[in-house]
Amino acid sequence: MRMDDFGDTCVLLKHGEVFLKGHNRHRFVERLHDNLRLALRGIGGSTWIKVAQNVTVLGGQVPQEALVERARRVIGFASVEPAVRVPSTMADITATAVAALRALNTERPGLGFAVRAKRRDKQFPLTSSQLAGHLGARILAEVEGPRVDLTRPDVVLTVEIDRKETYLSWARHPGLTGLPVGSSGRALALLSGGYDSPVAAHRIMRRGLACDFVHFSGAPYTNAASVYKAYALARELNRYQPPGKLHVIALGKAQKQLAVAGAGRLQVVAQRRLMVRTAGALAARTGAQALVTGDSLGQVASQTLANLVAVDEVAELPVLRPLIGREKQEIIDEARAIGTADISMLPDEDCCSLLAPPRASTRAGLPQLHAVERRLDLDEVTAALLDGAQVLLPGEDTAEVPAQSTGCPASESESESVPASARASAPA
Ligand code: ATP
Numbered sequence: 160m161r162m163d164d165f166g167d168t169c170v171l172l173k174h175g176e177v178f179l180k181g182h183n184r185h186r187f188v189e190r191l192h193d194n195l196r197l198a199l200r201g202i203g204g205s206t207w208i209k210v211a212q213n214v215t216v217l218g219g220q221v222p223q224e225a226l227v228e229r230a231r232r233v234i235g236f237a238s239v240e241p242a243v244r245v246p247s248t249m250a251d252i253t254a255t256a257v258a259a260l261r262a263l264n265t266e267r268p269g270l271g272f273a274v275r276a277k278r279r280d281k282q283f284p285l286t287s288s289q290l291a292g293h294l295g296a297r298i299l300a301e302v303e304g305p306r307v308d309l310t311r312p313d314v315v316l317t318v319e320i321d322r323k324e325t326y327l328s329w330a331r332h333p334g335l336t337g338l339p340v341g342s343s344g345r346a347l348a349l350l351s352g353g354y355d356s357p358v359a360a361h362r363i364m365r366r367g368l369a370c371d372f373v374h375f376s377g378a379p380y381t382n383a384a385s386v387y388k389a390y391a392l393a394r395e396l397n398r399y400q401p402p403g404k405l406h407v408i409a410l411g412k413a414q415k416q417l418a419v420a421g422a423g424r425l426q427v428v429a430q431r432r433l434m435v436r437t438a439g440a441l442a443a444r445t446g447a448q449a450l451v452t453g454d455s456l457g458q459v460a461s462q463t464l465a466n467l468v469a470v471d472e473v474a475e476l477p478v479l480r481p482l483i484g485r486e487k488q489e490i491i492d493e494a495r496a497i498g499t500a501d502i503s504m505l506p507d508e509d510c511c512s513l514l515a516p517p518r519a520s521t522r523a524g525l526p527q528l529h530a531v532e533r534r535l536d537l538d539e540v541t542a543a544l545l546d547g548a549q550v551l552l553p554g555e556d557t558a559e560v561p562a563q564s565t566g567c568p569a570s571e572s573e574s575e576s577v578p579a580s581a582r583a584s585a586p587a
């Protein structure tokens with residue numbers, strides 16, 4: 160059953176946390192609308208946005224489903240409700256409510272329904288509860304089958320009255336809630352190929368931070384699979400925000416230097432420190448005010464408290480770890496919900512497994528780490544890593560990862576050996 164059969168359609172976007180904001184609420188709402196407009200780009204027809212109190216009304220010369228699909232990706236709306244809009248007269252409202260329930264009851268005979276009315280225009284002759292009662296009675300009188308069920312209704316008919324227009328809706332999708340992306344500033348998310356880091360970035364985006372991404376590959380000693388994955392993940396994440404950039408840094412040679420310097424069982428933590436140092440320097444260029452990682456306390460050897468502390472010691476910016484208290488299964492479920500799981504599950508050659516000791520240390524000693532690092536010129540190493548960084552903009556309009564973007568020096572590139580599945584994974 161299509162809503163178009165009942166009149167002009169639109170989509171109601173209920174504001175989430177934004178509506179808790181005080182005097183600066185308009186700033187958040189403007190950001191929300193900017194992000195919505197960006198999400199509507201390329202939809203294939205004109206669209207319009209109208210703002211009422213705590214709700215945004217979205218319409219246009221495009222199918223309602225397309226509007227719903229785009230709006231559901233915009234962070235900051237509590238719900239996305241396809242609706243029919245009619246003039247705010249009793250006759251129009253009643254006729255539409257009755258017609259809708261008749262059609263719904265044909266699909267699902269004997270359904271239980273509830274009417275929830277809300278009057279934004281206090282001039283309207285009936286109060287909200289009077290209107291709900293009136294509509295319920297008219298539906299029962301004119302349509303055979305439906306019954307009123309206020310506790311566990313199969314269908315909730317919501318009726319929202321504005322001065323000129325009234326919106327009727329009987330479908331509701333949960334929105335992504337949170338704060339509009341960008342309203343809290345910018346962050347740089349460390350994106351590996353696993354399940355955790357994309358979920359972490361997504362959570363941080365939902366707290367209003369726009370994210371750029373950095374991925375460290377093991378090039379020239381690993382193939383480009385991890386870069387393809389990071390690219391596909393960033394592209395997926397960019398569908399929820401004004402697109403952020405992906406910086407790809409080939410870490411392999413520096414990893415070898417750490418191994419040669421005698422990192423031994425501290426190799427993984429030493430690498431993680433180098434990543435965070437480098438990311439910190441990169442953040443100064445991208446304007447990020449924080450780093451984001453997918454660490455979850457104790458999940459693997461490198462994420463014990465002692466090792467996280469060792470990493471934080473070299474961080475110039477706060478390291479945000481939104482998954483710190485999450486369990487792996489919760490994280491994987493969330494990865495499925497946001498659309499990154501299918502990419503994360505693909506095989507790759509992670510730079511962290513390169514040179515990883517058989518038994519990684521769970522209690523990195525800072526003095527030992529300092530001793531290893533003193534054998535390297537860290538400033539020089541970091542500068543070289545940054546100089547070699549490649550910058551990509553994973554967006555929906557980019558079909559392929561450019562060949563030179565693998566993070567592997569051309570001579571040693573193994574991009575031909577990227578599993579076909581990794582290439583195919585990049586959402587078209
Ligand atoms: P993930 O599932 O995100 O790969 P993980 O469980 O494998 O995480 P680690 O490998 O210990 O955990 O990595 C912890 C965090 O460090 C990651 O979530 C990510 O933010 C960052 N990180 C690890 N490896 C890389 C990499 N190669 N490039 C960028 N960031 C990385």
Ligand code: MG
Pocket residue numbers: 351352353509511
């Ligand atoms: Mg990992």
